Amino acid sequence: MNIANIPYPGQKKRLVIIGGGFAGLELAKKADKNKYQVVLIDKNNYYQFQPLFYQVATSGLEPSSISYPHRKGFQKDRSFHFRMCEAKNVDTQNKVVRTNIGDISYDYLAVSTGCDTNYFGNDSLKETTFALKSVSESLLMRNRILLSLEEALNARNEDELKEILSFVIVGGGATGVELSGALADMQKSILPKDYPEIDFSKMEIHLVDASPRLLFAMSENASEKAARTLRRRGVIIHQGISVKSFEKPYVELADGSKIRTRNVFWVAGVKPNSINGLDETAYNRGRLAVNEFNQVAGYEDIFAIGDTALLISDKSPKGHPQVAQVALQMARRLAKNLNSSDNKQLWEKFEYIDKGSLATIGRNAAVADLGKFRFGGWFAWWLWLWVHILSIVGMRNRVSVFIDWVWSYLNYDVSLRLFIRPKFNKMYKEE
Secondary structure, X not given: OOOOOOOOOOOOEEEEEEOOOHHHHHHHHHOOOOOXXXXXXXXXXXXXXXXXXXXXXXXXXXXHHHEEEOOHHHOOOOOEEEEEOOEEEEEOOOOEEEEOOEEEEOOEEEEOOOEEEOOOOOOHHHHHOEOOOOHHHHHHHHHHHHHHHHHHOOOOOHHHHHHHOEEEEEOOOHHHHHHHHHHHHHXXXXXXXXXXXXXXXXXXXXXXXXXXXXXXXXXXXXXXXXXXXHHHOOEEEEEOOOEEEEEOOEEEEOOOOEEEOOEEEEOOOEEEOOOEOOOHHHEEOOEEEEOOOOEEOOOOOEEEOHHHEEOOOOOOOOOOOOOHHHHHHHHHHHHHHHHHOOOHHHOOOOOOOOOOXXXXXXXXXXXXXXXXXXEEOHHHHHHHHHHHHHHOOOHHHHHHHHHHHHHHHHHOOXXXXXXXXXXXXXXXXXX
16 A cells, blocks of 8 residues: 555556655656656755755855755656655565655665765764755855854954854865865955954864875875865865864864864765665665665665665775766666666666766866866866856756856855844644
8 A cells, every 4th residue: 555645657667766866866867757657755855966065055156056846857747756755664575665654665666865974983073063965054054154253243352253263174075175165265255345344364264184185086186286275275274184072162183182163064974874674784884785787785676876875896896986976877877777678687787987076176276187187277167167057957056056156256256145044933843
């Protein structure tokens, strides 16, 4: 019995997709609706373009520019159904996904639950730091930054001012580098105009990275360029050292040194989101172990794609990087296989094609690793802009982002620095 109130698929098979990120949405789009009834379930009713969360957090873009309603892209497709709910577990015996709104049966199940913030066992940091894995967390971080600036106007002494205007970013991957660069741009070009009473020479941006170099997934050339550019823009880099604790107002590093601050932004790592009901042997290092067809170990009709999938092969002995391109390519290959034939013997194996990596360091600065070509600077920055504009879902969103970025480039300012506090309402309270 399908108590989630989804129409019976008739002669079609039902493909249930858990998670509407890069992989899940791409699979939903590419799956043949003449052959499958596609049911996408997600905790949010919209898609989120994760690479630009930091732009929302630093008031460079509005949240709606990087978000897109799941239903909008399928308005004319009667074989697509979306349910905003949370998948609790999978009953593999009865081929049912149990959710908080009821049970959803499946013929094929694709798990694309993505990743969450990794605190590396130090869960106390979850309550005291700010993460950046969703639009809502982006808005919370934006509020934290703006609130700090308002509080700085009322600082009672120099020590308190330094505490308020110190920002500690933990994690030297692409997000940490991009967030640091964006804050440095704000410090130089925008904030002095908004807050002329504040001496922004006292503002400090600390980037703490436990790995031996920034952008560790990219080339050494990209790492060196990123570090050099950030230092030139005033960012203080703490390299090869981890955060031990944060007990307000001090961040303690592993070497015993302390940074006084109220603002700690944790972008240090990711951990895959698991789902109950699958056998423990299906997991490897927290991710779902899959074969070359993205089938979860031990299951014929359950697949995993994107960040939560771990495909170990001769070419990828440690698995693939948890990036958007892997998720999209996995989804496309799985869709082609499912669309082509029910005979799994005819399916094609997944092979990842690395199209390169880009990371921005702020205005007119970025680094690029594109095959044998490794470069940085102005051209890499413009390339980063166009790649991200073309990757955003929805023409309206692309135009909106383009306009905001052009306006910001011309006058060094986008008027999106709004401190909006949510009002509690019993409507949001779960029964």
